[in-house]
Each structure stands twice: as structure tokens, then as C-alpha cells.
Amino acid sequence: MPRFPGRTADVAANLTSPVLGRPLCANGTPWILYLFEECVENVWEYWSVVIGLISMFCFLLSTLPQVYEAYRNGKVEEAMSFGFLLFLFSGDLSSLIGCVLTSQLPIQIVTVVFYIFTDLLLISQFLYYKIKNNSPKKRPTLKWLCFLWCGASTVALLILPKFITDNNPSANTQSASNSVEISGYACGYLASIFYLSSRFPQLYKNFKRQSTEGTSYMLFALAMMGNGTYGLSVIVVLPALAGSKQTFILKHLAWLIGSLGVLLLDFFVTAQFIIYRKNHSAKTSKKMNVPEVEPLLCEEEELSTF
Structure with missing residues (x-):
């Protein structure tokens, strides 16, 4: 589930005059230029950005139904695979590292930090109910420890985006820029591997139990919508490209592999929910x-x- 498009770090530099410091995109869409520093001057690029935002919105909401389902039934450790949660967290963490290395925009860093927060929430729920349900005695301190952990994680994640953006050094030389770009792409491939790996433990867990009880299908349905719309946002912009389409595809290949691969695996998860x-x-x-x-x-x- 590659939740992050992985835009290149030099987009903003190409839109700003080195002399006046003003945008060169005179005919671009103002709100897209302001939020993403991306020059959108035709309908293909415009719909690519809109579909990409829909994809991001789907991923933002995807884990919330599972959080509610786990709170409602209190048996998340029986339904969810810890491997699924761990690989999901590792994928988002790799995306965050890639964002830092490639000097992504603040709004993108804040978004991926929110993904990590929801991952930590799911993992915290899993551990809390596992300890609670396996303990013969009630432990009131467990609930307070869980609240303290969630509170500390929330504060840390709220501070982290500003800390990263303030302390992220910019690449001044061409060699350093190329090195950072390669590192960013490596993190993209690593994140895609983690996202693809996340589905297999959950597929095995469902097969072993012969049930999907306790798991919210909306988690996977919204992920499918997010992955599908992300792939569509990349395809839609192809007719408007002035440069090489092959180069553009190669730059997004890591995220496309993860996106389409996870989308395929989620069809198997859907089949399990039906069966x-x-x-x-x-x-x-x-x-x-x-x-x-x-x-x-x-x-x-x-x-x-x-």
C-alpha cells in the first residue's frame, strides 16, 4: 500500500525564479501551486492532482474503521496478524525516511506522520487487548500505561514534522543531490516491499481461522480505493507529459509496483471476506x-x- 506518491525534491526549485523569487507558473492552478508548489496548467495534470488527493484521503481514513472494530469487540489479537501491523508500520516508516532524504514538502511529511500515528494506534490496541485478554487478573495500570503511551506518541509525532523540516539540510552539490535522490528511490522500493509483505500474514491468519471476524473490511476497501486512485493519478498525467514517458514511469515505478501489487492482494482478502x-x-x-x-x-x- 504505497500511500505516498514520492514527488521529487526539485519541483519547487523549477517553479521559482532565482532572481525575483517569484513563481514562474503564471497560468497554473493557484491552490495546487500554493499547497504542493506544482505547476498545473492543463486538465490532465489537474485531474491527476485531484485523484491523487482522493487517494491520500482514502489512506488517511483506512485504519480508523479497524480502530473502532477493535474497540467494539475487544479481540483484535485474535483477528489481526501482528505481522500485518508490523510490516505496515515499517512501510510508513520507510516512506518517512524517504521524505526526509528527498526534502519533501511539509504537507507530505505531516501526512505520512499521521499514517505512522494510526499504525502505532493499531499496534497499541493489539498489545493492550492481547495482554488484557491473556491475563487472569484485571490490571488497572495497563489502561493508564496505554493512555500514557498513546499520549506520548501523539506529542512526539506532532513535534516531529517541524523538527524534520527545520533540521533537514538541503543538497547543494549535484553529486549530493543525486545521492539523496537514489536514497529516496531506495526507500520507495523498500516501502513497497514492506507494504506487499504486510498482506501475506493477514491472508494466512484468515485462512488458518477460516474466518474474518473481528477485522473491518473497510480497512482493505479504502486501501484498495487509495491504491487504485494512486495508479490512476499516474496514468492520467501521461498524455500531458512533455518529456519522456518512460523516464516518468521509472521514477514512479517503485510506488506503482507496491500500489498495484497490494491492490491485487487485497482482491484475495476480499475473496476471503466473501467465502x-x-x-x-x-x-x-x-x-x-x-x-x-x-x-x-x-x-x-x-x-x-x-
Whole structure:
């Protein structure tokens, strides 16, 4: 699930006059130029940015349904694979490192930091309920430790974007710029590997349980929408490119591989939700029927003895 497009660091430099320090994009869309420092002068580029924002919005919301589902049923450790959460966190962390190395825009760094925050929230929920459900005694301190951990993580992640943007050195030489760009692409490939790897532990977990109970499908549905719209945003801009289309594809190849790969794997997750839904219905009906039948049988046996 490559949540981050990975724009190059020299986009803003190409839009600013070295003499006057003013934007050279006279006919560009103002709000896109202000937020992303990207010159958008035709309909293809405009819709590419809009679709990309839809993709980012889907990823921002993707983990929230699972957070609610885990809070509602309290059995997240039985439904979610810890490997899935760990690989997801590793992918977002790699994206953050790539953002720092390639001097991404502040709005992009803040977005990926929010992704990491939701990852930590899911991991914290997983560990909290695992300890709570496996402990024979109630531990009131566990809840306070969880609150303190979430609070400390929130404060750290709120401070982190400003710290990174204030202390991120800019590359002055061509060799340093090339080195940073290569490092950024390496982080992109690494993040894609982590995102692809995240699906396999969850697929195995669902197969082993023969159930998807306790897992929110909206997590994967929104991820599919995010990955699909990201790929579309890259394809839509191709007709408007003045340079080499092959070079453009190569620069986005790491994120495209991860995006389309995870999208394919999420179709298998969707199939599991459809197939195992019958098992979930059967288990639910069994739990609902057993308490009502057993007392009646016991009463009939007692009456027959008299």
C-alpha cells in the first residue's frame, strides 16, 4: 500500500525564479501551486492532482474503521496478524525516511506522520487487548500505561514534522543531490516491499481461522480505493507529459509496483471476506441458539423423572 506518491525534491526549485523569487507558473492552478508548489496548467495534470488527493484521503481514513472494530469487540489479537501491523508500520516508516532524504514538502511529511500515528494506534490496541485478554487478573495500570503511551506518541509525532523540516539540510552539490535522490528511490522500493509483505500474514491468519471476524473490511476497501486512485493519478498525467514517458514511469515505478501489487492482494482478502462470511454466520447462529435450547432440554429431563 504505497500511500505516498514520492514527488521529487526539485519541483519547487523549477517553479521559482532565482532572481525575483517569484513563481514562474503564471497560468497554473493557484491552490495546487500554493499547497504542493506544482505547476498545473492543463486538465490532465489537474485531474491527476485531484485523484491523487482522493487517494491520500482514502489512506488517511483506512485504519480508523479497524480502530473502532477493535474497540467494539475487544479481540483484535485474535483477528489481526501482528505481522500485518508490523510490516505496515515499517512501510510508513520507510516512506518517512524517504521524505526526509528527498526534502519533501511539509504537507507530505505531516501526512505520512499521521499514517505512522494510526499504525502505532493499531499496534497499541493489539498489545493492550492481547495482554488484557491473556491475563487472569484485571490490571488497572495497563489502561493508564496505554493512555500514557498513546499520549506520548501523539506529542512526539506532532513535534516531529517541524523538527524534520527545520533540521533537514538541503543538497547543494549535484553529486549530493543525486545521492539523496537514489536514497529516496531506495526507500520507495523498500516501502513497497514492506507494504506487499504486510498482506501475506493477514491472508494466512484468515485462512488458518477460516474466518474474518473481528477485522473491518473497510480497512482493505479504502486501501484498495487509495491504491487504485494512486495508479490512476499516474496514468492520467501521461498524455500531458512533455518529456519522456518512460523516464516518468521509472521514477514512479517503485510506488506503482507496491500500489498495484497490494491492490491485487487485497482482491484475495476480499475473496476471503466473501467465502468466510458463511462461516461467521454459522458461528453466530450457533452461539445464539445454544443458550436457548440447553435449558429447555434440562427442564424436560427433570419433568420426566417425576
